[in-house]
Amino acid sequence: MCRHVYTEAVKKSYYDNNLQCRAEIRVRTCIFCGKKEKETVYMKDPPKRKLPKFIKHDLSD
Ligand SMILES: [Zn+2]
Structure with missing residues (x-):
């Protein structure tokens, strides 16, 4: 066994229009037996955060 x-090597890097994120096809090769595994990795951008609301403090009371 x-x-x-x-x-691991990145074989191809592209933009997936369906998922709207970057994708990479990575090929992993075993350094001993040469077994190859292909893996597609999707790199979702961090979710867009809503800007914090600025609460106006009325200090002139
Ligand atoms: Zn192996």
Whole structure:
């Protein structure tokens, strides 16, 4: 049994229009037996935060 140790390389990087995020196809290759695994990784942008509301403090009371 091979105890796979993988090296990872980005094969392709593109923008996924359906999911509206960047995607990378990564290929992991075992350095011992050469087994390859393909993995698609989606990198969602951090969710857009709403700007905090500025509460006006009326200090002139
Ligand atoms: Zn292996």
